[in-house]
Amino acid sequence: xxxxxxxNATVTPIDGGITAAKGFTSAALHSGIKVKTGxxxxxxxxxxxxxxxxxxxxxxxxxxxxVILSKEHLERSSGLSRAIVVNSGCANACTGTQGFADAxxxxxxxxxxxxxxxxxxxxxxxxxxGVNLNMSKVAPGIRAAVSxxxxxxxxxxxxxxxxxxPFPKECAVRVExxxxxxxVGGTAKGSGMIEPNMATMIGLLTTDAQVSPxxxxxxxxxxxxxxxxxxxxxxxxxxxxTLFAMASGASGVVIDEGNYQALLEGLLTVSRQxxxxxxxxxxxxxxxxxxxxxxxxxxxxxxxxxRTIANSPLVKxxxxxxxxxxxxxxxxxxxxxxKFDPNQATVHVGGVRLFENGLPHDDKAPLAAEHMKGTxxxxxxxxxxxxxxxxxxxxxxxxxxxVRINGEYRT
Amino acid sequence: xxxxxxxNATVTPIDGGITAAKGFTSAALHSGIKVKTGxxxxxxxxxxxxxxxxxxxxxxxxxxxxVILSKEHLERSSGLSRAIVVNSGCANACTGTQGFADAxxxxxxxxxxxxxxxxxxxxxxxxxxGVNLNMSKVAPGIRAAVSxxxxxxxxxxxxxxxxxxPFPKECAVRVExxxxxxxVGGTAKGSGMIEPNMATMIGLLTTDAQVSPxxxxxxxxxxxxxxxxxxxxxxxxxxxxTLFAMASGASGVVIDEGNYQALLEGLLTVSRQxxxxxxxxxxxxxxxxxxxxxxxxxxxxxxxxxRTIANSPLVKxxxxxxxxxxxxxxxxxxxxxxKFDPNQATVHVGGVRLFENGLPHDDKAPLAAEHMKGTxxxxxxxxxxxxxxxxxxxxxxxxxxxVRINGEYRT
Numbered sequence: 001x002x003x004x005x006x007x008n009a010t011v012t013p014i015d016g017g018i019t020a021a022k023g024f025t026s027a028a029l030h031s032g033i034k035v036k037t038g039x040x041x042x043x044x045x046x047x048x049x050x051x052x053x054x055x056x057x058x059x060x061x062x063x064x065x066x067v068i069l070s071k072e073h074l075e076r077s078s079g080l081s082r083a084i085v086v087n088s089g090c091a092n093a094c095t096g097t098q099g100f101a102d103a104x105x106x107x108x109x110x111x112x113x114x115x116x117x118x119x120x121x122x123x124x125x126x127x128x129x130g131v132n133l134n135m136s137k138v139a140p141g142i143r144a145a146v147s148x149x150x151x152x153x154x155x156x157x158x159x160x161x162x163x164x165x166p167f168p169k170e171c172a173v174r175v176e177x178x179x180x181x182x183x184v185g186g187t188a189k190g191s192g193m194i195e196p197n198m199a200t201m202i203g204l205l206t207t208d209a210q211v212s213p214x215x216x217x218x219x220x221x222x223x224x225x226x227x228x229x230x231x232x233x234x235x236x237x238x239x240x241x242t243l244f245a246m247a248s249g250a251s252g253v254v255i256d257e258g259n260y261q262a263l264l265e266g267l268l269t270v271s272r273q274x275x276x277x278x279x280x281x282x283x284x285x286x287x288x289x290x291x292x293x294x295x296x297x298x299x300x301x302x303x304x305x306x307r308t309i310a311n312s313p314l315v316k317x318x319x320x321x322x323x324x325x326x327x328x329x330x331x332x333x334x335x336x337x338x339k340f341d342p343n344q345a346t347v348h349v350g351g352v353r354l355f356e357n358g359l360p361h362d363d364k365a366p367l368a369a370e371h372m373k374g375t376x377x378x379x380x381x382x383x384x385x386x387x388x389x390x391x392x393x394x395x396x397x398x399x400x401x402x403v404r405i406n407g408e409y410r411t
Numbered sequence: 412x413x414x415x416x417x418x419n420a421t422v423t424p425i426d427g428g429i430t431a432a433k434g435f436t437s438a439a440l441h442s443g444i445k446v447k448t449g450x451x452x453x454x455x456x457x458x459x460x461x462x463x464x465x466x467x468x469x470x471x472x473x474x475x476x477x478v479i480l481s482k483e484h485l486e487r488s489s490g491l492s493r494a495i496v497v498n499s500g501c502a503n504a505c506t507g508t509q510g511f512a513d514a515x516x517x518x519x520x521x522x523x524x525x526x527x528x529x530x531x532x533x534x535x536x537x538x539x540x541g542v543n544l545n546m547s548k549v550a551p552g553i554r555a556a557v558s559x560x561x562x563x564x565x566x567x568x569x570x571x572x573x574x575x576x577p578f579p580k581e582c583a584v585r586v587e588x589x590x591x592x593x594x595v596g597g598t599a600k601g602s603g604m605i606e607p608n609m610a611t612m613i614g615l616l617t618t619d620a621q622v623s624p625x626x627x628x629x630x631x632x633x634x635x636x637x638x639x640x641x642x643x644x645x646x647x648x649x650x651x652x653t654l655f656a657m658a659s660g661a662s663g664v665v666i667d668e669g670n671y672q673a674l675l676e677g678l679l680t681v682s683r684q685x686x687x688x689x690x691x692x693x694x695x696x697x698x699x700x701x702x703x704x705x706x707x708x709x710x711x712x713x714x715x716x717x718r719t720i721a722n723s724p725l726v727k728x729x730x731x732x733x734x735x736x737x738x739x740x741x742x743x744x745x746x747x748x749x750k751f752d753p754n755q756a757t758v759h760v761g762g763v764r765l766f767e768n769g770l771p772h773d774d775k776a777p778l779a780a781e782h783m784k785g786t787x788x789x790x791x792x793x794x795x796x797x798x799x800x801x802x803x804x805x806x807x808x809x810x811x812x813x814v815r816i817n818g819e820y821r822t
Contacts, residue, residue, distance in 0.1 A: 096768070
């Protein structure tokens, strides 16, 4: 997480989401991709003019057509975009040349309606893999959405990007600095995969701070590392994961070296809430687990240990059963590939010391078990290497419901 | 798997297990580590004289006392051992200096009873982590076991190393070569973790072939790579994993370059059956999944892709539900870190082609679903890189029963 020592800014939560920042409008509607009548499945987010935009995408080798096209457009437009179009219900992944043509048609419809070059439009899709979009429904849907763009429709956008997420996710903050105040807001969707073959995470952020595409990208990367890239539901990186940030500049607050930290803190605050909400809404999740690893030799080491613990099915099932099973935590850290001396390490669960000097403190397990019966579980590992690096990863427990959701017979 | 093209030997299954090979005796009894009256929890395997012995151990940084001691003894004895003592019910892991002293007492009791140097005795433990052995029960148990050593008690040894494995695992083969015939036999225990905090895999192999410790170690490493190291139940590498092989030489068949392949094939055949049986008895498992990855640039690449698919909770739950969800297989391969072109890759399930040229063949999914309703599921991925490397990994499905077993409240 960001050091707030150099932060000369106040971050305050406010109402709203993706259109909380000045200069952005959105619209959402039911185009017919989702079968359920009236279910929102299409949204457009637009700015009044081309604005600084950054994108982060899945590292999966198998990338959906909208991911490939958006990367290309961000490059061609030098990070200046007018709009993002997102559909849910169909991931447009593993759809071949037809899928790529469909993604092009989607951005083309937005560009024509807005009267801007196609490369100023980005696209993201989420839903079933291996199925083509029904463009006879999507294309007119896009034209209708652009005609309805307005402020104050952020919560509709938050619902339109959901697949089987149990709840919509949006969040906004006001950042007050010496140079004035600006807003950061956003929305995200996660990992409700009740309908199999879904492709997952989409995050959309806006701000009315004034910032160059290069600095916006740097801030987005830095904030995503400790938020969207610090969560895991089941260790599966999808074909469609996409995170966009747009900066309108409408607040008049210019981001320079002096208040870069203020922008970063705004992005971090919004992203952290959205990311943890994705975990809370994870498939079959009943608990959010916060895993902190301290005193590692490097940040990468700390993240690797935290991630190995977070993806351990034995740890996740133990948390599900409120079992303070420190042995599984120690064993997961031990197989993470990071060098440390187990005899110097300590493990706390809910602030209760369970392992130290290579030996258990099982007498305190009932106290830790009490903590684990809640919905937010805290696991803390001190690697005792003498290095000062730290990482935090959020995950959820592994429940029988996860198996049910993902094992349901599809064909 | 081994190329059989250069193999001038016939491998035939025979009855028996760890004492099928000439020159080995064993005994097993209830010492009192396990609470259940009469449950076998201690076994000693002995040879008549010091014989070539090789060991492979967990790569987990957190290693149980018996693992550390056995590694030390193999080095000090230059790979010449008389006996192995194994207990179940207690892993003697995370037990500090007392645990190391207890492991030393265990080998000391065997050495005194047999009249051999301590470094000629190896030890393995499996069971609960973080609990000390009750040496007032274990020590007399060991003395009694040594006094009862005999041929034909292999199946008792197979039962004595079980924790909550659903069935004992043993296997033996006769290898006939131009130089005569020899026997390879063994036993193993796996991953029944109904009692939480277990530390898992133990494999014990014997042969009456005559081979040096160095060549035995090479053959053990080579055979384990494609058998014991090619299985995964839940991606968790334990603190106690141990594989031992002893070679008595009692058959008189000398292993040289000419019949190294015969020894290897014997070890492979026995190890493969034991390893796949561990998967079949995996926690909550209802199906064994065989994942073959072909046409990779290297064996490491092939193994990495196969392992990523094998550990994917989405693939494992899909198999549990008999859902031929090729999208999850493709996405797992894509995030494995291995470079390949998805448009050149193909995916077959049960011999049915589901993905090719970047596009699905969902019309054939019902055929694949039929195959997946059985207990043995075949997943085949051709990476299409032009490289000729291949790997096979076995895993099991992920069921709600796995969550129940590992989520049961311990304290």
